[in-house]
Amino acid sequence: MRVAEIARLTGTTVRTVRYYHHLGLLPVPEERGGWRDYDLSHVARLSRIRWLVQAGVPLKSIGGILDSPAVAAAPAGAAVIEDLSEALTAVVEHLAETTRQRDMLASLLARARDGLTVSPMPPRMVAFFDRLEAASPDERTRAAVRRERDLVDVACYGGRMPPEAEYLFPGPDDGEDDGALAAYGQDTENLTDTQVEERAAQNIARFERVLGPQRCRELATQVDMSAIRSLFQLIAAAEPAYARVAEAMEPLLAKTIARWSTTP
Incomplete structure (x- = not known):
């Protein structure tokens, strides 16, 4: 033929x-x-x-497999087993990656259907920034919301946002949006040292109000302090305007978490 x-x-x-x-x-x-x-x-x-x-066997291995007289016979059989084992490992890794992509696409599709911005951030964070950007009273506040949104986006994309951080972002019924918008409207770069400390304390107090006592105690036993330090380092490096507030917040947050962990 x-x-x-x-x-x-x-x-x-x-x-x-x-x-x-x-x-x-x-x-x-x-x-x-x-x-x-x-x-x-x-x-x-x-x-x-x-x-x-x-079956997923690489072309470079196929000749040896087909020409091997018997899989159980050494040394040809050992080479065939090794090639097939490597091929299986590659397929399993590819399957895991495909499964991860499937789950991500399903999550992104769900967000798009809910009218949320497509982002690597958890839905609660996305909803918070969508809500505040839409409610910003002026361009200065809106720009500040967008800057912090970009910063959080980068942290989530790079895996430097602790999973527990999702719960620190207020929901629409928490009554925190007006205060958050007022904070975004401030000139962060020109804050005095006292104002920086006040801003850091306000942020921590908002976290505690949003979480509530029970969840504060739960998260205090789960949080990874090294992940928090990595996040604050990213904030300081990527957005100098927030560096001073981040520097004040890190030790204050550490003390607060320690307090949560010992509160009955």
């Missing part, structure tokens, strides 16, 4: 058949009347190649 026929029989393409010839996986048949004449042995060999490819 001709190359087009063997390609059709095995569900592949003429180009792929010729590529396997180039790699040495499939023997090149003799020519008859100016055409390469394939027989059943070529069909069987190509079918086995396609079967292994569909």
Whole structure:
């Protein structure tokens, strides 16, 4: 048979058949009347190649697997087992990555259907920034909301936002939006040292109000202080305007968490 026929029989393409010839996986048949004449042995060999490819075995390993006299015999059998083990590991890793992508896409689709901005942030954070940006009374406040949103986005994308931080962002019924907007409207860069300390204390107090006593105690036993330090370092490096407030907040938050953890 001709190359087009063997390609059709095995569900592949003429180009792929010729590529396997180039790699040495499939023997090149003799020519008859100016055409390469394939027989059943070529069909069987190509079918086995396609079967292994569909199983996820790399092309570089297929020749050794097909030409091995017996899987159980050493040393050829050991090489086949190693190749198949590596192929299986690669497929499992790919499956895990595909599953992660599926879950992310499902989450993003759900947010889009709910009218939320698509973002790596948890939905509660996204809803908070969407709400405050829409309610900002002026461009200065709106710009400050967007800056902090970008900062949180970067932290979430880079895995530097502790999972517990989602609960620190007020919901629409917590009564914190007006105070948060007023804080965003301040000129952060020109705050006095006293105002910086006040701003840090206000933020911590808002966290406690939003969380409530029970959740404060629960989170205090779960939070990773190294993750919090990493987050504050990111804030200081990425947004100098917040650096002073972040510097004041970090030790204050650490003391508050320590207090939560010992409160009955």
